[in-house]
Amino acid sequence: MSTKRLGLASCLILALAACGTTSNAPEPNPLPQVADKAGAAVRWNRSIGGSTELRYRPAVSDEAIAVAGAPNQLALLDKASGQARWTVTLERPVAGGVGLNDKLVVVGTLKGDVIAFSRSGQQLWTAKATSEIIAPPVIGSGVVLVRSGDGRVSAFSAEDGSLKWFYQRQQPALLLRNFAAPLINNGVAYVGLPAGRLVALDLQDGRVRWDAPLALPRGASELERVTDVVTTPVFASGSVCAVAYQGRVGCIEAASGTLLWTREASSASGLEADGQAVYFTDDKGAVVALDRSSGRNLWRQDKLANRALSAPALHGNYLLVGDFEGYLHWINRDDGAFVAQRPTDGGRVAVAPQALSGDTVLVQTTKGGLYAFGVK
Template sequence: MKMRVLAIALTVLSGCSSLSALNPFSSDDKPPKLQPITASATVRVLWQGSVGKAGLYVFTPAVVGSTVYAAAGNGSILRIDAGKVAWKINADQPLSGGVGADDNLVVVGTPKGEILAFAAADGALRWKAHATSAVLAPPALGDGLVVVRSADNRLTAYDAADGKRKWIYQRPMPALALRSTAGVLIDGPYVFAGFPGGKLVAVSTSNGAAVWEGTVAVPKGVTELDRIADITSLPVISNGTVCAVAFQGRVACFELGNGSQMWTRDVSSAVGLTINDRQLYVTDDKDTVHAFDLSSGSSLWKQSRLAKRRLSAPIARGDKVAVADAEGVVHFLSRADGAFSARLATDGSAVIAAPQALGANMVVQTRGGGVFAVEVE
C-alpha cells in the first residue's frame, strides 16, 4: 500500500486528542495559568534578536561556537555573533526547513524541495540542489556532506563543496505516517534518523547504506491511527549510546556501534528528548518531563505540573533542565529532583523547536520570530 502522510491538520486532530501534541497550530484552549514558584536560580536574557515569523513551519536555530543562525518562513536568514547581528539576508523565496550550519555553510530548505547553501562568513549563495519533496527539517552537516530529510522520509546526501548528490536512502514506510519536522544526526561515520513505524536507523555516510536498524516502538492497535508509532524528533547521543523516542511508543537506547538495545521505557513523545553523560530527559505527550538513568533506564523523577502547556523538548544545561511552552515561557527544573528552579518569559509566542545549547547557556526561537540567548546562574 502506498504510504500516506498524515498532515498535522486541525480537521484530523480535532477527533483524536492523543495526536494534538503534534499540532503546533492547536486550537486547544489557552494553556492553564501558571502557579507561582519560589525561584532558587537566577535566569536572564543575555541577548535577543528577531528573524521573522515561522508561519506554517518549525524553525530550529543552529549554533556554531558562539554564533547563532536562524531562519523564518518569509525567507529571512540571520547570523548573530555573541549577540550582534553579523549579517541578515533573504533567500527570495519561502523557507520551510532550517537551519543547518557549520564553520563554512548555512543550509536551509523550501516547501518545493529546494536546498539553499550560503557562505557562513557573509551569507553569499554557494549552491542550490533539489530534494525529492518539501524540506521540513534542519539539514545536518558533517563528514563533508549536507544530509537532508525530505517530507517523504527520504535521506539525501549532497557534497558540501558543490551540492552534487552523493546518495539517497529510502526504507519501506507504513501505510500511514505523521508529517515530521525531525531532522537527522551525523556522528562520525553514521547518519542517525528515526522513521515511521518506530525504527531508528544508522546509515553510512560514505554510501548511504543501512549499517543497523533498531526498534524503538512496535505499532499496536486495530486502526491505522492506532498503529502510528513514529519517531518525530531527533535522536540523541552520549558516550557511545544513541537514544530515540516514538509517538505512541517508547523511549529506547542502543549501543552506538552495533545497534544492540540497552533498555526501553514506555513513554510516548512527539517533541523529543535530551541526554548527558548520566541522564536522559524526555517531554511526554501529557507535558510531563521525565528523567531516566542513562545506563539502566530506571526512573529518577518526573515533573507533571506543566500539563497542557504544550512543552518543547527539554535541554540540560549545568544542573538544570529547561523546557519552553506555548506562551514562550522557559521553565527551569532541578536536575536532581525535577523541582522548579526558575522561570523566564520571552515574547509571548510559542516555542515549538527544541532549545539549543549555546556553550553553557541556551538559545530558543519563538514562533513569532524572537531569538533569545538565555543564561542560568
C-alpha cells in the same frame, strides 16, 4: 481512542506545525508559582521575521548563530552579542531550520530547494530534494543531509551540492509529519523512522550499518498503530537514545544496534541526555527523567501538563523547556523541582533551546523572537 489522542495525532499528521487548542482539548495547567533559584536572565534578544507556525530551529557553531525567520529570512548572528553579520531574503519560505558548520550555512524550503551559503553570505550552490524539507539540514563528513517530507534522506556534497546517495524505505499508510533532523556522530547518521525504528547510515555511501526496532506498532486502527520516531536521537556515552510517539523510549548501542533498554512512553517533542539520565517531554506535558543505563524512573514533573512543551535542553545544572505561551521553565536535573521561570514574547517555543555556551542558551519563538538566557 480518546478525543484528546485523536485530535493530537490528526494535527501532527496533517499539519506542518502542532495545532492550537480546540474546544475538546484538555485545559492547560496554570503556570506554577516558582521562586527563582537559578538567576535566569536575558543576555540579549533580537527579532527575525514575523509570526509563523513553522518550526525554525537555530544552528550554533563556534562563534556564530544561523537563524531563519518568516517568511523568507535567513541571518547569521554574532554568538556573543546577537548582532547580525548579514541577512538575506530568499525567494521561497524557509522550512525546518538551518544547518551550519565552519564553512556553510544551509537551508531547505517548502518547495524542496536546498540552498548553501558561505559564512560571508554568498550563495554557493543549490540542489533539489524530492519534496518539501521540514527538518533542519545537517552538515558532517563532507555531506549535507536533508530529510524531505516523503521520508527520503538525501546526502548532497557539501562542496558543490551534487547528490551522493539517498535512503528511503516504504512508508506506512498513516504517519506523523517528521520534523526531526538526523543525528551525526563519528561518520554515522542516526535516523528515526516510522513504525518505531531507528537506522544507522554510513555517511560516505548511505550503507545501512544497522536497523533496530525501538517500538512496535500496536492497536486495532491505523491511527492507533502510528508509532513513529519523529524527534532527533541523542548520543550519550556510546549509546543512541530516542523516543517514539505512542511507543517507547530507549537507548541502543551505537556500534552494534543492540537494544539496551526500553520503557513505554509517547512523545512527539523530543529528548535530551547527559551522563546520568535521559530526559523527555511526553505527549501529556510531563517532563520525565530516566536512568540512562537502565531506564529506571528517576522523577516525573507533571505540573506543566497540556502546555505543549518543547523538547528539553541542558542548561548548566538545569533542564530547560518552553511552552505554548512562550514561557521558559528551568528544572533541577536531580529531582525535577522548578528553579526558575521567565516569559518571552508570547509566541510558542516549539523546538528545544540551543546551547550557546556552558551557561547560555538560545530560544526562538514562533513570533520571531530570539532570546539568549543565562543562569548564575
